[in-house]
Amino acid sequence: MKKLVILGAGTAGTxxxxxxxxxxxxxxxxxxxxDPDPIHYYQPGFLFIPFGMYTRKDVIKPKRDYISAPLTLIQSAVEEVDPVQRLVRLANKQSLSYDYLIIATGTDIHPEETPGMAEHEWGKSIHSFYTLDTSLKLNQMLHNWEGGRLVVNVVENPIKCPVAPLEFIMLADWHFHKHGKRDRVEIIYATPLPGAFTKPVASRLLGELLERKNIQVEADFMIERVEPDAKKIVSYDEREIEYDLLVTVPLNKGAEFVARSGLGNELNYVPVDQYTLRSKAYDNIFVLGDASDAPASKAGATAHFAIDLFTENFLRYVEGHELKPYFDGHANCFIETGFGKGLMIDFNYEQEPLPGRYPLPGIGPLTLLEExxxxxxxxxxxxxMYWHLLLKGMEVPLPSEMSMSGKRLV
Known part of the structure; x- marks a missing residue:
């Protein structure tokens, strides 16, 4: 019997x-x-918790609701992978042998990596929304906050869900308007990017949208430290931004066992062939979701599209065929813009987000880069869809490879 071990029972693994x-x-x-955690988290929902749009119960379910016999779920952390012996050593002292290994352990925030961030003001004047606990604490903070300067910053890319900081900023703008506080709040977005987003067309259109909302973008801001007592963030070029409330997207890194196993880069992401998602070092190791160094968006939709194409490719591979370079980096993301509106982006390795309609040309019903x-x-x-279709491995009638149909060159 062939043995397939999947490390991580989050979105991609499940x-x-x-x-x-x-x-x-x-x-x-x-x-x-x-997987060490018995709870499955709907991570896109963390964004809505600070504003009271979702609660804890909306974003959690037991992992065992989605993993049943003949699948086996072991609740333990991973201590180390020995790729030569084809063994996974677990924190519970158990060892698992494998013929094929899939690493799907995602990425997590590490505020301790930025000097001053995770000290005595963490959870007080410094918050995040990238975990359930931090989003719940931020909800309490925003409920009582009377105004001042709100600074949202990204420490370094890549991050999980690259559009989430933009969404948070625009939902905050809406939230403060609804509660009659917007005139008492200054909002600044400090990003290491040269603009509001990574690609020129989307960066320009999203930048214009932020400008209309009176949100200032501080571009090329590479944070070096936080000074929590002075309430300011300082960049490597010594620019300073003062804040009353800092909402940060800390440094994202892959799992620690990846480093211990000698499988990762400096951020613990596993180097892979970006088109097959196979490890560059070991022919029987694959990486799905956010755990790889593939230059695709670290988002649930990316994992979904990749897995749609990966499954057949893997089955051919184990029968002795060559892997097809099937994955084009396809990703699409909804972007909440506040006031009950949103827009969407659709892109891949080669093609930047463009305006248009998705998934049907001229019909949509979703609009690209348009609210x-x-x-x-x-x-x-x-x-x-996530709870009832995707996690259960069902097919969703959306194209897994990106198409230019419905998009307008600008």
């Missing part, structure tokens, strides 16, 4: 396990998932 459960002969395969109420409701409806 989707691919359930996809394999549907298409593999499980009399011939033993599939084991390893609409339908986009906002699309993002809210996605939570149902």
């Amino acid at each position: 989707i691919v396990a359930n996809r394999f459960k549907r298409v593999m002969d499980l009399d011939e395969w033993q599939i084991t998932l390893v 609409s109420e339908f986009n906002h409701w699309g993002k809210l409806m996605f939570r149902w």
Whole structure:
């Protein structure tokens, strides 16, 4: 019997396990998932918790609701992978042998990596919304906050869900308007990027949208330290931005066992072939979701599109065929813009986000780089799709490879 071990039972790990459960002969395969946390988190929902749009119960479910026999779930942290011996050593002292290994352990925030960030003001005047606990604390803070200077900063890219900081800023603008406080709040977005976003067209259009909302963008801001007592952030070029409330996206890094196993780069992301997602060092190790160094967006939609194409490719590979360079880096993301509206972006490795309609040319119903109420409701409806379709490994009728149909060159 062939042994497939999947490290991580988050979005990518759960989707691919359930996809394999549907298409593999499980009399011939033993599939084991390893994850230390019994709870599955709907991470896109963390964005809404600070503003009271979602609560804790909206974003958590037991992992065992989605992982059932003949799949095996072991609740333990990973201590180390020995790729030569094909062994995974767990923190519970158990060792698992494998024929094929999938690393899907994602990425996490590390505020302690920035001097001054994770000290005595963490959870007081310095917050984040990238975990359930930090988003809940930020909800309490915003409920009582009377105004001042709100600074949202990104420490360094890549980050999980690259559009989330922009969404937070625009939802904050809406939140303060609703509560009659907007005239008492100054909002600044400090980003290491040269503009509001990574690509020229989207950066220009999103920058114009932020400007209309009276949100200042401080570009090329590479944070060196936080001075929590003085309430300011300082860049490597010694620019300073004072704040009353700092909402930060700390440094993102992959899992620590990746470093201990000698499998990762300086941020603990596993180097892979970006088109096949196979490890560059070991032919029987694959990396799905946010855990790889592929230059694709670290977002749930990216993992979904990749897995749609990965499953068949993997099954061909284990039968002795060459891997096809199937994955084009396709990603799309809803971007909440506040006031019950949103927009969408659709892009891949080669093609930047462009205006247009998605998924049907001329019809949509989703608009690309253009606000609409339908986009906002699309993002809210996605939570149902996530719990009831995606995690269960079901097919979603959206193209996995990016198409230029419906897009306008500008």
